[in-house]
Amino acid sequence: MSVHPAIVLTGKGPAERVDLTDADLPDGEVTIDVRYSSLNYKDGLAVSGRGKIARSLPMTCGIDLAGTVSASADPAFAPGQEVLVTGWGLSETRPGGYTTRQRVPSRMVTAKPSGMTLRQTMAVGTAGLTAMLCVLALEDAGLRPDGGEVLVTGAGGGVGGVAVLLLSGLGYRVAASTGRPELHDYLRGLGATTLVDRADLATAGRPLDKERWAGAIDGVGGQTLATVLAQTGYGGSVAACGLVGGNDLPATVLPFILRGVSLLGIDSVRCPADRRDRAWHRLGADLPLSRLDSLTTVEPLSDIHALADRILAGRTLGRVVIDVHA
Known part of the structure; x- marks a missing residue:
């Protein structure tokens, strides 16, 4: 049985690195091999344990994820398809993106916009x-x-x-x-x-x-x-x-x-799928991606605790993408 490293809140204090298996994944129609996540202020609060972000424990951190569909019970998404999930209560009411595999309901999944890479979708996040x-x-x-x-x-x-x-x-x-x-x-x-x-x-x-x-x-x-x-x-x-x-x-x-x-x-957590799709289409069409790349850094998940401290202290600049395999 394959093991998926994850950053998980298990109690009071900072989140911990935990090895999960497919049996630990929540219910949902779409299983995703996660490639990238992102760093947001809410992630800093969750990982550090300084904010009450998770509604239940244990809880995998990370409010965003992007990757490739591994399996899907919904014909709208096919294995091998590149997708992303943002908001929808990830790391609050559902396990989030700081892991190498996650499972979510299909209503939460957005197809990757054409013209954008998975890394760029998480630079947006x-x-x-x-x-x-x-x-x-x-x-x-x-x-x-x-x-x-x-x-x-x-x-x-x-x-x-x-x-x-x-x-x-x-x-x-x-x-x-x-x-x-x-x-x-x-x-x-x-x-x-x-x-x-x-x-x-x-x-x-x-x-x-x-x-x-x-x-x-x-x-x-x-x-x-x-x-x-x-x-x-x-x-x-x-x-x-x-x-x-x-x-x-x-x-x-x-x-x-x-x-x-x-x-x-404006709410981006429970935003309906049709408006969410419209927004991602416009991001793919209108966001100057070369300038986005210039203000993006990619950091390893292994450094997430230091990164959480940095964002909470206001010492991050631009967008931080998290490589969940590093």
Whole structure:
């Protein structure tokens, strides 16, 4: 019986390396030989044991995975087909991608977009999928490249970086907000034309401020989101996808009822398959893959504990792909 090394939460404290067999895999129609996963902030919390990510134990970590179908009871997916799974509760309610083999329900599986490699899909991962879902929501709400400047908060993070790259590649003028001056050249390299100090958005201002943004992608929440709403122009929209700055919203209704501003909630975990497929198709078509490659590093699963510490300390840059065989 083959053995599959995995990074598993077994109790309090950091996750452990555990050897699993096919008998340990959960129920599902599709068995995947995993090639790559990714590193996200939530992965750092899970692997380190510093955050209550897993809802039950033991739990294999890793919120993303990409690999090749080994076996499938669903004719929609054939052995040898390259696929990926992001979100859907991986590492929370279902065993995740930090292993060399995993089994999932077929409804969770996405065919690899044409034009992208498995490594590139994990450079995108949940973070990039979230960024694309934000862009789609803004476009559906009427945002166009000639409509004015678009703000991305938390631009130094995984979602923010891919959002800047996507928007600039689509022809938008992008303002990137960060509290780390050392990232300014990096963000300009992604396509940002304006840099905004995080502190300028984190301070409460007037409930209805000067109109600055045609739209925005916010991964911060809290006072930052309230400030962005107050600065969004007439008929503009803000896609909210994160809460690193807090889960409160100290705002008023004025931007909504006097400027017609829309607040769009974005979730990438339980996102329906049809919208997920649309997002991945657009990522394959619109994401500048050569620039994505330039900001991607591939790290071995054997270093995952050190990598978890790095991402929690804010010391990662760009996208980190995890080679689960190394």
